[in-house]
Amino acid sequence: MGELPDKRTAFIEWYLEVIEAAQLTDKRYPVKGMNVWTPYGFRARRCLDAVLIREIEATGSDAVEFPALIPSTEFAKEAEHIQGFNAQVYWVTKGGLAELDIPLVLRPTSETAMYPIFSLWVRSHRDLPLNVYQIVNTFRYETKTTRPFMRVREIHFFEEHTCQANEDDATARVASNLGAFAKMAGAFDLPYIPVRRPEWDKFAGAFYSIALDIPVGEGRTLQIGSIHHYRENFSRPYGIQYEASDGSSHFAHQTTFGLSERLLGAIVAVHGDAKGVVFPSAIAPHQIVIVPIPAAVGTADPIAMAQGIATRLRQGGRRVHVDTSDARPGAKYYFWELRGAPLRLEIGRREAEQGTVSATDRLGRKSTFPLEHVEAEVDRRLADYDRALTEQATERFRASFAYADTLAELAGSTQIRVVRWCGGEPCGRKIEGAIDGSVLGTPEGPLPLEPRAPGPCIACASIESGVWALASRPL
Numbered sequence: 001m002g003e004l005p006d007k008r009t010a011f012i013e014w015y016l017e018v019i020e021a022a023q024l025t026d027k028r029y030p031v032k033g034m035n036v037w038t039p040y041g042f043r044a045r046r047c048l049d050a051v052l053i054r055e056i057e058a059t060g061s062d063a064v065e066f067p068a069l070i071p072s073t074e075f076a077k078e079a080e081h082i083q084g085f086n087a088q089v090y091w092v093t094k095g096g097l098a099e100l101d102i103p104l105v106l107r108p109t110s111e112t113a114m115y116p117i118f119s120l121w122v123r124s125h126r127d128l129p130l131n132v133y134q135i136v137n138t139f140r141y142e143t144k145t146t147r148p149f150m151r152v153r154e155i156h157f158f159e160e161h162t163c164q165a166n167e168d169d170a171t172a173r174v175a176s177n178l179g180a181f182a183k184m185a186g187a188f189d190l191p192y193i194p195v196r197r198p199e200w201d202k203f204a205g206a207f208y209s210i211a212l213d214i215p216v217g218e219g220r221t222l223q224i225g226s227i228h229h230y231r232e233n234f235s236r237p238y239g240i241q242y243e244a245s246d247g248s249s250h251f252a253h254q255t256t257f258g259l260s261e262r263l264l265g266a267i268v269a270v271h272g273d274a275k276g277v278v279f280p281s282a283i284a285p286h287q288i289v290i291v292p293i294p295a296a297v298g299t300a301d302p303i304a305m306a307q308g309i310a311t312r313l314r315q316g317g318r319r320v321h322v323d324t325s326d327a328r329p330g331a332k333y334y335f336w337e338l339r340g341a342p343l344r345l346e347i348g349r350r351e352a353e354q355g356t357v358s359a360t361d362r363l364g365r366k367s368t369f370p371l372e373h374v375e376a377e378v379d380r381r382l383a384d385y386d387r388a389l390t391e392q393a394t395e396r397f398r399a400s401f402a403y404a405d406t407l408a409e410l411a412g413s414t415q416i417r418v419v420r421w422c423g424g425e426p427c428g429r430k431i432e433g434a435i436d437g438s439v440l441g442t443p444e445g446p447l448p449l450e451p452r453a454p455g456p457c458i459a460c461a462s463i464e465s466g467v468w469a470l471a472s473r474p475l
């Protein structure tokens with residue numbers, strides 16, 4: 001393989017080439033937008049899911065799994081939701097040779113699969129809160145250009161659905177989800193910004209939607225997840241009702257939290273470089289790759305030493321791979337850099353004779369240490385590597401944002417523009433026209449910029465109830 005395209009000037013070309021060269025996916029499957037998870041890609045996906053499971057379960061959520069097929073009668077119960085998804089669903093209309101009496105929808109998301117059952121589970125205030133999640137495949141007939149991990153038709157989907165007693169409890173669940181995502185993103189060394197979407201861009205059926213956005217260069221952003229507050233918008237049509245301790249009857253307030261393999265695409269996009277993928281240690285399929293360099297002379301045995309080190313490191317739960325293929329050492333280094341292994345240990349004749357280990361991390365930093373303390377030395381280097389990765393990503397993240405005071409400044413912007421906005425849709429549409437992109441919405445929490453005093457709307461100059469809004473060109 002030759003050199004990769006320039007990530008900065010040809011991001012999409014770079015991205016598509018790097019994920020295939022690193023063998024994270026095989027896009028030759030004969031259905032558009034449905035890709036094959038390769039062994040290496042699947043390992044990364046399992047590590048990623050493990051982080052999601054750990055953090056969501058720490059907030060009191062239980063795993064469930066609902067069927068993939070939804071009767072059209074249930075799917076049609078919430079009007080806005082069906083309108084939002086109608087053009088994207090796959091239908092199952094036949095069972096064998098017979099037409100089905102009630103056509104079935106292949107789940108695009110699971111509200112309409114879960115909520116008829118939630119109405120049976122939630123009867124009393126003692127049944128609340130109900131916090132459950134599932135990690136399943138969902139299907140959407142995507143009409144835009146599909147790209148592995150970023151926009152696909154078969155989505156590897158994490159979805160939490162909850163029922164709460166009232167609006168405040170549901171708002172608190174949204175905050176809890178934001179806290180859980182902060183920990184997930186921390187494990188992926190991934191800076192992001194939570195943004196409340198404008199009314200015209202919220203999830204179909206939601207009271208409000210908070211998206212989790214990341215900059216991917218040149219003023220573009222990628223939405224890597226979302227959290228929604230539904231109020232009673234679904235509990236009413238689905239009859240999710242409970243009896244309070246005083247005997248009165250109430251509809252539950254609901255929330256959802258969705259993530260997908262887009263996170264994997266984001267990790268590649270944010271950390272990757274001219275040599276290939278750069279995995280944070282939390283999701284690297286192999287955190288440590290050991291390359292033994294067979295000795296032509298002497299009694300030292302680098303392969304045996306490499307296997308011994310691997311055994312020791314695996315005992316601490318570390319993911320270790322020993323590359324004993326017959327490729328040349330230089331080719332192995334190149335291969336594992338392309339695939340993003342955080343730490344490479346090289347064991348040659350000198351190391352075997354002296355009882356030392358030579359290490360190179362994926363950021364190119366080299367060191368040598370005694371074999372005796374290999375566990376502690378490796379852990380220290382991985383922690384230091386993750387810190388450096390976070391710092392590097394945070395620096396680029398901060399540089400991706402800039403204020404704009406006039407609509408004229410938005411044209412051809414290569415940064416995400418932070419503008420003052422009255423909150424009105426006509427002005428929002430003017431801003432979108434000026435940047436040739438989207439108003440992402442209003443940031444939830446501090447901006448990655450020096451604070452500024454509020455001022456007039458960039459589009460209408462109104463000074464009433466202004467908010468900061470982010471405008472960008474979504475990827």
Ligand SMILES: [Zn+2]
Binds near residue numbers: 422424427457459460
């Ligand atoms: Zn305005």
